[in-house]
Amino acid sequence: MPTYRELRQEQEKHIIGPYGTLSSASRGRPVPEPEDAVRTCFQRDVDRVTHSKAFRRLRHKTQVFLQPEGDHYRTRLTHTLEVARIARTIARALALNEDLTEAISLGHDLGHTPFGHAGERALRDITGSFHHYEQSLRVVDKLEKDGKGLNLCQETRMGILNHTTGQPRDTLEADVVRLSDHIAYLNHDLDDAQRAGIVLPEDVPEIIRVRVGTRNSQRINAMVTDAIENSAAGAVAFSPAMAEAYAAFEEFMYAAVYRNPTAKGEESKVKGILAPIMDYYTGHVEKLPPEFLAIAEAEGPTVAVTDYVSGMTDSYAISTFENLFIPASWSVK
Ligand code: MG
Numbered sequence: 001m002p003t004y005r006e007l008r009q010e011q012e013k014h015i016i017g018p019y020g021t022l023s024s025a026s027r028g029r030p031v032p033e034p035e036d037a038v039r040t041c042f043q044r045d046v047d048r049v050t051h052s053k054a055f056r057r058l059r060h061k062t063q064v065f066l067q068p069e070g071d072h073y074r075t076r077l078t079h080t081l082e083v084a085r086i087a088r089t090i091a092r093a094l095a096l097n098e099d100l101t102e103a104i105s106l107g108h109d110l111g112h113t114p115f116g117h118a119g120e121r122a123l124r125d126i127t128g129s130f131h132h133y134e135q136s137l138r139v140v141d142k143l144e145k146d147g148k149g150l151n152l153c154q155e156t157r158m159g160i161l162n163h164t165t166g167q168p169r170d171t172l173e174a175d176v177v178r179l180s181d182h183i184a185y186l187n188h189d190l191d192d193a194q195r196a197g198i199v200l201p202e203d204v205p206e207i208i209r210v211r212v213g214t215r216n217s218q219r220i221n222a223m224v225t226d227a228i229e230n231s232a233a234g235a236v237a238f239s240p241a242m243a244e245a246y247a248a249f250e251e252f253m254y255a256a257v258y259r260n261p262t263a264k265g266e267e268s269k270v271k272g273i274l275a276p277i278m279d280y281y282t283g284h285v286e287k288l289p290p291e292f293l294a295i296a297e298a299e300g301p302t303v304a305v306t307d308y309v310s311g312m313t314d315s316y317a318i319s320t321f322e323n324l325f326i327p328a329s330w331s332v333k
Helices: 004-015 042-051 054-059 076-093 098-107 116-129 130-146 154-159 172-196 206-211 216-229 242-256 261-283 289-297 299-312 314-325
Strands: none
Touching: 042 098, 042 154, 042 242, 054 076, 054 130, 076 098, 076 172, 076 216, 098 154, 098 172, 116 261, 116 299, 130 154, 130 289, 130 299, 154 172, 172 216, 172 242, 172 299, 206 242, 216 242, 261 299, 289 299
């Protein structure tokens, strides 16, 4: 009797097209393990990421808007879920492996710092080199499960590492996640910027309104459909008309939102929180939680402190700062 997993591996050969990645053809895990009876290797990766601590922390990490006051702004967790949905839709239409696509999507931002890209830039300034995609791989390889890591498949690992533009191609599923990440953040950050009143509907350039759409769902649908229709030849791409609108969209978002002076003002505050915390723990390595002490010994204090601080949620970083540097108030009854 074949196992459920073996049956699924057979089904994949009919569902997944020539450009997709079969779970039965995976390059395997860094440390070999027996196969599961029910789930394919990529299904297991989806589950491992979903059950990780770093995944749960995404709930309290900023996407773009720091410490948002409303309940409807995106967090790093809802961003991740939106990426996974968009990527699975594209992967299914292109006959790629949806499970691998989902595993990469859910893991791609696990290494993101507190306070979004402001936090990432602050850590890069402080340490000299920090990239969230490299840290995402470090989280799944080393930091989860008290230093044992999740031992994910090579295809999932490489997809997590190269989800940022400019990295070499590994699988088409990874390319789909990379594009889906952009589709997701441009659209939800525009939606949030409008919610915050930073951008008015009429500020959005005409090329975006005409070619992509005026509503969030309309824009996502237009970009996803265009990508599906133009990716048939084993490469993930937009049509030239959508590529032009997409470039204008990105340029607009950088000018209006990501480099907005209001947001920039908040950035110096982020560095003002993270730099003293980094300094403090670099000078007091013994105060790190026990799981980081072994890292400090093996790879030096800077690596251990970076691992610890980059893993913090926004709220945890703020309360750490308060505990370390703000005198406690004496409550008077
Ligand atoms: Mg992302």
